[in-house]
Amino acid sequence: MARDIRALPKAHLHLHFTGSMRHATLLELAERDGITLPESLVEDWPPQLSAADEKGWFRFQRLYDVARSVLRTEGDVRRLVREAAEDDVRDGGRWLEIQVDPSGYAARFGGITAFTDLVLDAVEDASRETGLGMAVVIAANRTRHPLDARTLARLAAQYAGRGVVGFGLSNDERRGRTDEFRGAFEIARRADLALVPHGGELLGPSHVRTCLDSLGPTRLGHGVRSSEDPQVLDRIVQAGIALEVCPVSNVALGVYPDLSSVPLPQLLEAGATVALGADDPLLFGSQLAGQYATMRAAHDLEDDQLAELARMSVRASRAPNSVRDSVLAEIDLWLSEADSSGEGRTTERKS
Template identity: 65%
Template sequence: MERVRELSEQRGARDVSELPKAHLHLHFTGSMRPATLLELADKYGVRLPDALTEALLGGEPPRLRATDERGWFRFQRLYDAARACLREPEDIRRLVREAAEEDIRDGSRWLEIQVDPTSYAPRLGGLIPALEIILDAVDSARRETGLHMRVLVAANRMKHPLDARTLARLAVRYADRGVVGFGLSNDERRGMARDFDRAFAIAREGGLLSAPHGGELNGPPSVRDCLDDLHANRLGHGVRAAEDPRLLHRLAERGVTCEVCPASNVALGVYEKPEDVPLRTLYEAGVPMALGADDPLLFGSRLAAQYEIARRHHGFTDEELAELARQSVRGSAAPQDVRAGLLADIDAWLAAPPSGAPGRTPLPASRL
């Protein structure tokens, strides 16, 4: 984060960590601080993979490439090792509180954290207790930090579609406790989107947003499947839609928000360099975007750094960064009064002089 501030100050640009924004693509275990993971692994005697331990101790993310199944398996192995260190309700509360603290530092005012509660159920007393512990932790973090947090329950493509239906019903049941959406994660090359259409229908009928992953490891057909079969309101990633101009037009026309995670795309080998991520292509086609950090634990950067990538590698001006922040708010499940306050604060960020400029005044307190 200090590096983000330094880059902004060097250019006389506004600090992106002060830009109010919504964070719509953050996975639960992947939000953990590296120091927290190392501490919990030591506490429970969990032997982390050497590649993960060495990366965390060295302050650098592990080397990953998931464009083939072997690479994805390695990524999942590291993720599963980290998840194995979350064993008690207090671990869940700590993770959520720290994720909220990190988001606040990056200017996030609304966070929708994504979780598959079946992954934590064996150690937390079952599926329902696991989700209730997570929701209680989110509620506590919201009170303690002031950050508005909600939960997106995600099914796993690697599991049976009937499991997804169970999760969808559970998500709807807890909509009044902070569940706002239903997703589908893991390797999009496995399992057809239409296999999960009934689960997403249950979620939609229960008033939840549809936000499946698509268009990251697979190309435009994956995006079309999410639109046609799962009636996606948002897309986790969606960047490969840039390869099909007609699909871009369709996304723009429907106002489907793509949760774009630039650092993640590069870390997993979807694109070779930050400048290869098609941020400009999507933006200029009118496709709404919500920049996200995905899994900071494994990819090494959090929310504000994604905006810095847009600035540094794609030439986004402060006006365009502010518009990206607005798009993140419009794509969120935030109620209208919260959206209005956030949009007003984004305008205030843009109206303030850049860092170091005469007469610069602090950003007004959030209206949230």
């Protein structure tokens, strides 16, 4: 008998704004405004993706841009945030740090500051309505000029302590020069924001090393391929840098051939802090609890190992201490439930 994954309290640290949209919401909003969606976002959903080459990533990004285009009104933005919160609560989420690049919405919503205000207000409302602790990570796009990243870093710093807890760098890590974004991360560092660039998914440990040297991350978005170089992985462990590992998207994008190949056991054995995340459920078809369920099945994880993964997600978060303490106590309770009670337990392996 295995405890119910959805009942396990956890934090969610790697969820992209547009990618958090429900598939049903995407279809409804597209129909409302007469937007024609690619078949891979309709009948063939979730799409078959691979980012092994530039063409594959371009296709992935095109689907992402199409999905972003259905968000036309303030109400759409509020709905997306509320539904993302509801989905996390259903999956046992207690704290969510949702990542957004305001420049992707600036033209439609009155600029990056106005859009950030809207998102933060929507987050506050959704948190109050669902009981989920929530915060925002502002992310720059590495395919744009590093000066744009500095603008977003200053924006993030402006809202530090007012709902924004981190600064990231996303998109195809094979493009742009990571060291050119050092200045943006220095701005965010001075504001005491969590530094959470993507790295070590599409590129290997050499790029992880570049991220460590140039950006000084607090957490690393993905970082899973640090397992390929023991010295790089040991450096991560010694520095206490958490890895935001997203197993389902790793497989969907062709980083690993199957879920059993995702090197979670190697990362944990080395002493790495790992926070499982869903990345983009809209494109990968799997929510937060699904990441825990697939890793349980692929690597025969015991309940105490799953509980420790949940604890690591909480400890690596920017949740207030009171929230951290409360959720950690809930995790202990989940693990200590009497086997004979049958409560909160299931034989299911899927979420």
